[in-house]
Amino acid sequence: MPNLSTLITLVRPHLIEFGAGMASKAGSWAVANGFKRILVVADAFNARWVDVLGLSGEITIFGDVRPEPDVPNLEALVAVGEAAKPDLVIGFGGGSVMDLAKLAAVLPGSGQTIADVAGAERVAGKRAALIQVPTTSGTGSEAGTRALVTDPATQNKVAVQSNYMLADLAVIDPALTLSLPAQVTSAGGVDAMAHCVEAFTSLRAHPLIDMYALEGVRLVGRFLGRAIADGSDLEARAGLSLASLYGGYCLGPVNTTSGHAVSYPLGTRHHVAHGAANALIFPHTLAFNAPAAPEKTAAILAALGIASGKQENVFDAAHDFCSKLGCEMRLSGFGVPRDDLAAMATEAHAIRRLLDNNPRDMSRDDILAVYEAAY
Ligand SMILES: NC(=O)c1ccc[n+]([C@@H]2O[C@H](COP(=O)([O-])OP(=O)(O)OC[C@H]3O[C@@H](n4cnc5c(N)ncnc54)[C@H](O)[C@@H]3O)[C@@H](O)[C@H]2O)c1
Ligand SMILES: [Fe+2]
Numbered sequence: 001m002p003n004l005s006t007l008i009t010l011v012r013p014h015l016i017e018f019g020a021g022m023a024s025k026a027g028s029w030a031v032a033n034g035f036k037r038i039l040v041v042a043d044a045f046n047a048r049w050v051d052v053l054g055l056s057g058e059i060t061i062f063g064d065v066r067p068e069p070d071v072p073n074l075e076a077l078v079a080v081g082e083a084a085k086p087d088l089v090i091g092f093g094g095g096s097v098m099d100l101a102k103l104a105a106v107l108p109g110s111g112q113t114i115a116d117v118a119g120a121e122r123v124a125g126k127r128a129a130l131i132q133v134p135t136t137s138g139t140g141s142e143a144g145t146r147a148l149v150t151d152p153a154t155q156n157k158v159a160v161q162s163n164y165m166l167a168d169l170a171v172i173d174p175a176l177t178l179s180l181p182a183q184v185t186s187a188g189g190v191d192a193m194a195h196c197v198e199a200f201t202s203l204r205a206h207p208l209i210d211m212y213a214l215e216g217v218r219l220v221g222r223f224l225g226r227a228i229a230d231g232s233d234l235e236a237r238a239g240l241s242l243a244s245l246y247g248g249y250c251l252g253p254v255n256t257t258s259g260h261a262v263s264y265p266l267g268t269r270h271h272v273a274h275g276a277a278n279a280l281i282f283p284h285t286l287a288f289n290a291p292a293a294p295e296k297t298a299a300i301l302a303a304l305g306i307a308s309g310k311q312e313n314v315f316d317a318a319h320d321f322c323s324k325l326g327c328e329m330r331l332s333g334f335g336v337p338r339d340d341l342a343a344m345a346t347e348a349h350a351i352r353r354l355l356d357n358n359p360r361d362m363s364r365d366d367i368l369a370v371y372e373a374a375y
Contacts, residue, residue, distance in 0.1 A: 002206045008253050010208060012143055013132070013167040018242070020175040020234055026131050027054030029169050030088055035129060039086035041065060041077060041101040045179075046093045046135050052176070053092065053133065060084040062104075065097045068267075068274075070150040071114055071158070074100055074107075081108030088129045091167075094188075095139030098132050099147035102165035105130040114149060114158060123162035132167040135176040137240040138188025138275060140195060140248020142170040155268050172245060174238035182228045186325050187275025189224035189240050193217055194263075194278040195247030197286065197300055198256035201293045203357045209254050214303055216246035221304035221321075228325060257358040259285040261351040262367055265344035272334045279327035280334075283318035284370040285362075290314045292360035331374040341371040 002008070017025040030038060036057040040050050047063025062080045066073050081089070081104045091101025103114065106127045117123045132142035141147075145166050148157040180188070196216035199209055223239030230236070259281055266277035290297040297314055301307045306317045323329050332338070345368035349355065355362055 002204060004207055006206060008206045008208050011145055011163060011166060011252055012249060013170040015169045016172065018172045020173060020238065022171055022173040023052040023133060023176060024054030025171050026090055026133055027056060029131065030055060035088035037084065037086045038088045038090060039081055039084050039104060040090045040092055041097055041104050042092045043097050050092060053090065060086065065093060065100050067096050068150055069096050069100050070152045072152065074103055074114060074149050077104050078107050085109065086128050088131065090131045090133060092133045092135065094134065094136035095141040098134060098141040099149065101130065101132065102147045103160065106162065106164055114160065117160050117162065118158045120161045121163065123164045125164060127164050130167045131169045131171060133171045136180060136184060136188050137177050137244040138191040140192065140244045140251060142167060142172065143245055143248035144252055172241050174234060174241040177237050177241060178232060178234065180231065182231065185227050185231065186224065186327060187273050188244065189220050190279040190282065190322065190327065191275040192244040192247040193220040194259050194282060195250050195256060198259045199250035199254040200300065201289055201296050201359050202254050202257050203359055204254045206254060209250055212246040212249045214299060216243045217300055218303040219243035225325060255354065257354050258289065258362050261354040262348050262370055264351060265347045266334065266336065269340065269344060270334060270336045276328060279322045280329055280331060280374055281370065282322060283315050284374060286318045287315035288362065288366065289359050331371060338375060341368060344371060
């Protein structure tokens with residue numbers, strides 16, 4: 001287990017504006033830094049209210065980012081970037097938008113394609129300035145250096161990681177998330193919690209990150225139920241925006257483990273929303289890992305406000321937490337055919353980059369047993 005003498009690198013935007021009503025800081029920062037040609041990357045929902053960013057100058061809006069964007073979606077954006085030649089790119093949306101905005105800051109005019117930059121630190125240095133403005137709370141993508149784009153041929157996500165894709169400024173305005181429907185709110189909140197929980201119990205867990213991880217879990221425990229019950233609860237929205245940011249801090253240096261690995265095939269093979277898949281799997285992997293990390297598991301349950309007292313109650317406590325949030329807790333409820341479980345287990349078990357850091361070895365049969373129990 002890493003400890004205080006273990007080396008770690010924490011990469012975060014050096015400037016973060018946080019608070020309701022902060023959105024227009026994007027425009028004032030652009031003016032203060034002399035940026036005049038701006039490309040705003042958004043989805044169809046957020047493209048309609050780009051005004052809140054308070055921008056001036058020559059503004060191009062690409063408002064066509066799709067959820068879980070694929071390579072053709074990115075290519076259309078890069079073509080717009082090639083024509084607009086922006087000196088500043090602004091990602092204004094959820095994780096899907098912010099991931100593509102990172103690539104829109106580095107790919108146009110570079111001669112590099114997504115295939116050239118897939119992997120770690122393969123992006124050539126030249127880039128536009130980048131502001132990230134999240135409108136969901138879940139991915140923490142505003143704080144990170146990673147972008148995920150789906151390859152339509154394989155349905156797998158191509159991951160690009162580069163320190164050149166780090167935002168110069170992150171503007172986190174919780175008021176922008178007031179319009180999120182309850183389902184997107186719960187999926188995002190559980191995703192943020194899963195980033196924190198899995199980083200906290202990872203074999204790579206580090207004291208520098210533990211603080212963010214545990215506080216992120218606590219914020220989700222305190223505010224997710226409130227935000228689902230009343231979407232206009234601005235304090236709850238702010239709590240979730242912060243949890244999402246802290247989850248983003250966890251992803252870079254530590255990253256997730258079994259919860260995400262076991263969840264991924266639900267998304268790639270059956271198009272279950274990422275947070276919904278995380279919620280379904282969460283009680284199973286938390287309970288599976290509990291014997292290997294009893295103190296940290298107890299701390300997680302306490303942070304969520306659902307302390308179980310006994311180790312055997314870990315599953316029930318976590319399951320109860322998710323089902324009270326309205327999450328679907330049966331795999332069959334997502335229309336996943338039973339005869340695909342074996343192939344899903346094989347696929348999940350192959351995600352070694354995550355599973356190798358799980359606190360307890362999880363065999364393919366252990367994963368299959370989770371799917372069967374969840375069915
Ligand atoms: N870079 C990373 O480290 C990282 C981490 C986790 C996930 N991701 C990626 O993030 C993506 C998922 O992002 P997400 O969960 O934020 O969802 P999303 O960006 O796909 O958005 C989900 C839906 O919510 C809508 N929406 C966005 N903001 C809204 C608002 N304020 N009000 C109402 N509707 C709104 C969008 O139009 C979309 O239909 C995936 O592609 C995933 O791979 C990236
Ligand atoms: Fe996630």
